[in-house]
Amino acid sequence: MLTRIDHIGIACRDLDATVEFYRATYGFEVFHTEVNEEQGVREAMLKINETSDGGASYLQLLEPTREDSAVGKWLAKNGEGVHHIAFGTADVDGDAEAIRGKGVRVLYEQPRVGSMGSRITFLHPKDCHGVLTELVTSAPAEGAEH
Amino acid sequence: MLTRIDHIGIACRDLDATVEFYRATYGFEVFHTEVNEEQGVREAMLKINETSDGGASYLQLLEPTREDSAVGKWLAKNGEGVHHIAFGTADVDGDAEAIRGKGVRVLYEQPRVGSMGSRITFLHPKDCHGVLTELVTSAPAEGAEH
Numbered sequence: 001m002l003t004r005i006d007h008i009g010i011a012c013r014d015l016d017a018t019v020e021f022y023r024a025t026y027g028f029e030v031f032h033t034e035v036n037e038e039q040g041v042r043e044a045m046l047k048i049n050e051t052s053d054g055g056a057s058y059l060q061l062l063e064p065t066r067e068d069s070a071v072g073k074w075l076a077k078n079g080e081g082v083h084h085i086a087f088g089t090a091d092v093d094g095d096a097e098a099i100r101g102k103g104v105r106v107l108y109e110q111p112r113v114g115s116m117g118s119r120i121t122f123l124h125p126k127d128c129h130g131v132l133t134e135l136v137t138s139a140p141a142e143g144a145e146h
Numbered sequence: 147m148l149t150r151i152d153h154i155g156i157a158c159r160d161l162d163a164t165v166e167f168y169r170a171t172y173g174f175e176v177f178h179t180e181v182n183e184e185q186g187v188r189e190a191m192l193k194i195n196e197t198s199d200g201g202a203s204y205l206q207l208l209e210p211t212r213e214d215s216a217v218g219k220w221l222a223k224n225g226e227g228v229h230h231i232a233f234g235t236a237d238v239d240g241d242a243e244a245i246r247g248k249g250v251r252v253l254y255e256q257p258r259v260g261s262m263g264s265r266i267t268f269l270h271p272k273d274c275h276g277v278l279t280e281l282v283t284s285a286p287a288e289g290a291e292h
Contacts, residue, residue: 002172004195005151005203008231010277018275025248025274026148026233048233049150050198057151057195057203080276082228085154087172087194102171128171129164130226131156 040069186215
């Protein structure tokens with residue numbers, strides 16, 4: 001079950017300049033940065049609020065590390081802007097399978113590693129009224145009991 | 147101060163079909179519907195989660211009521227997809243003025259009425275790295291003391 005807006009993914013040409021825009025304009029601070037070589041992006045997560053399911057909502061600023069990455073090609077076509085939206089769930093595997101069963105194309109056979117050790121998949125935008133939609137299960141919190 | 151992702155605004159051609167997609171695919175239910183004649187939109191708000199500032203995060207599905215509305219023109223150019231993002235604040239007037247003072251174009255001289263009796267304004271996407279950005283102060287809760 002999808003229980004939160006996990007993040008809004010925003011494609012930008014210059015990550016440092018965009019981070020600085022969000023800091024200077026709104027006071028949003030960087031919570032986390034990483035490079036995802038598989039996705040071909042350098043990214044910054046800005047935490048905006050916590051959510052009623054125990055998670056949080058972020059802006060995810062994405063700069064392509066190569067022009068032939070998905071985000072690089074998207075930027076060349078569309079320019080800077082909102083690239084995708086992401087919903088949080090405790091069970092990305094189960095939700096992805098259930099949604100696939102409803103005829104929506106799920107882009108990965110199995111969820112892959114996303115920001116901050118999460119597990120993610122994407123739904124085809126043409127099956128989602130034009131919205132590239134990500135499903136995210138956060139990594140277990142550090143120090144959590146297993 | 148902006149304290150939450152208030153909503154993601156999604157432009158669609160057929161509001162009823164898009165509401166049904168979000169219900170059937172994810173289980174999201176309609177929280178509120180209205181027509182905003184000034185904006186030229188018919189809209190549905192789907193509540194996704196509550197937020198740590200006492201507010202909530204929604205998807206806002208927007209169907210233009212006329213082709214020459216802002217959303218109608220946007221749809222003709224871009225097709226269905228994410229139209230804008232919105233941050234919640236307790237003080238849209240003060241935040242809009244502060245942001246205007248930083249050189250970001252604020253589209254309304256004074257905030258106007260948005261969804262569910264909120265007060266809203268927009269920031270120019272060209273000043274926000276391609277993202278049409280809304281600021282929202284929710285209406286006081288029904289039954290709240292004044």
